[in-house]
Amino acid sequence: MEVISQDRILDINIGPQHPSTHGVLRMVVSLCGETIININPIIGYLHRGLEKMAENRTYLQYLPIVDRIDYLSGFFCSYAYLNGIEKLLNITPSEKAKYIRTITMEMNRITSHLLWLGCFLMDLGASSPFFYAFIEREKIIDILEDLTGSRMMYNYYTLGGVKRDIDIDILNRIKEFSDHFETALKEYEDLIEGNPIFLSRTKNIGLINKETANQYSITGANLRASGIKKDLRKDSPYLIYNNIDFEVPVLNNEDSFSRFVIRIKEMRESKKIILQCYNWLINHIKDEEIKSNINFMHIKPEGKVISEVESPRGLLQCIIHADGTKKPYRIKWRTPSFYSVQLINNLAKNYKLPDLMSIFGSLDVIMPEVDR
């Protein structure tokens, strides 16, 4: 590579306040013309000390905070945390609770992917897909609001199950939504997938090869777009995923475009899972047991546990070290975006400045999850 003299390099500060850094990421980008020489991502602008907060709160007090780790997929964080405690206390949630958890988590996955879709296209300069994605997202969020009482910070799961039972009305609305969701997905594909400008902006750009993906321990859709079939829901099924028929989409193209296709396909699979859960739940609407009888306030678990979940952005782990007191000794979160954000220098180097947005957007990085 030719050496570029220092006076031809322009250092530009993108973020922490910038339309396309998805929150508060700061990137110090060295440019030569519009070519990117180096990117230095700086995180920590949204650090709220969520791990440290756990140490001076009881297990119940920490529960509502967990949703804030990733505000777009709160159910997954709640599940990871509660599943860890349940493992320590040997509590098995009832079958119905498992199904309710699955159906809500899959709906949450769709909302997260839809928001990503809108923002990604916004980064590329198209404004309409953002609104189209939000129309569908709003429908799910309305359903979840009626079910849980909150639109984003659900705080709905509890020890051994969920706080409120799902009723027939909400189930019917879920059914109605998933029946119509296919038309919406078709619309996104019609609008976006064949668009030559979109293709030129995403195809063969931001290649993550298998080696890099493994080196940086990338998980989730970003990994599956690189041709590695790894999905926790299939590899070590939790909840009721082994009763459910679904596929894990994998593509070998490694580029931004395949990450887009993978996420669209994943939404389709989520819709399939939702419909299967609906079919089970509609037959078991009379089941009463949705949570355990143990008082959450006074639990004193002991031991170390790693609990995992396949979140929309990849593998989410919650590592709980409990020492037999009311409060956890230490809680550590392994969040997938933290690993994706490190890729940016590797991926966007030697591309042009506009490609940085298309690459960074395609990784689906959520800043609160990175900083915690």
Add this chain to the structure above:
Amino acid sequence: MSIFYLIYIEFMIRINAPHWLIFALWHLISFIFIAILLVITVIILVLFERKYLAFYTRRKGPNRVGTYGCLQTIADAIKLLFKENIEPKNIDKMIYYTAPLLVFSPIMTVWFLIPFTSGIIPFDSSCSLLLFMAILSIPILATLFAGFSSGNKYSLIGGLRACTQAISSEIPLFLCLISISILSGSMNLDSIVKMQNDSIFQWYIFPNILGFIIFFISALIVMNRTPFDLPEAESELTAGYHSEYSGMKFAMFFLGEYALTFILSAFIATLFLGGYNSPMGFYISDLLNLPIIFQEFLKNIEQFIWLMLKTGILILIIMWIRASYPRLTTEKTLIFSWYILTPLAIFNIFIMAIYKLLRSIL
């Protein structure tokens, strides 16, 4: 000479006005008329675009100020007018303040060249196409000035992009004008329009469809509209070259962009879609039995409506493109315009020359 001009002269001679006043006043009147027209069109256009985008994305759009939000743009303009003048630290003062002026005045000048009706041609010149080419290069200079004088790195990149884009887009644009000149044998816009008057098949879009497409795309690049809105790419450069401009200075850039959109659409309509000519080949006012003055007056109104309709359809297409397309990258825009548009435009000149030759022989 148009009937309005004759009436005007008749009137002025009757009141014994001096010669120079007759001449100067006529230009002043047309200037005021056209300037007001431009401002009104831009105000309507901004609202129309917002409403259209809202419709496209299933929203309501502005609906608070006035009925259906019809006064929203005026309210916005008043708000911007009363904003504090914020001056960044590292600016080159003179250039910084020249830029917003420079963006609007040339656009206004280009506006004068358009024959609105057979009676209203604010500035009738035998080389108006040449003037169009010359004046249209100036607003780009304003973008460049803004980018370089703001003392902001985002603005700088925006300015650089505007510069590279301008050079690459204006060449195919002007090459298409040459093809029109070949077809009409004139550089006068009014005679270009008059050549297209008989029927819809006389419109230059029919022999020159390739030229129309190239001109339209290059015009999109000149206007900085999506998918070529790179100099102000929001997701990359926050606001691009006008990052450091606020209040009325920003409004100048904003209105300038819309005015340019409108004017270039009107130019496309004039050059390729028959201008003010009726697509039916006759005017409704011709069919009525009215005194000649009224008939002429009605005909002018009708011609104006036709021009605005054609311009409106073109603007609708531009907005449609904006609503549904992502943004290209600089590199690809340049490749597109140097490797595809420019060679095609040159090729088009040859086709048009051969077409003209064949028509004169046959």
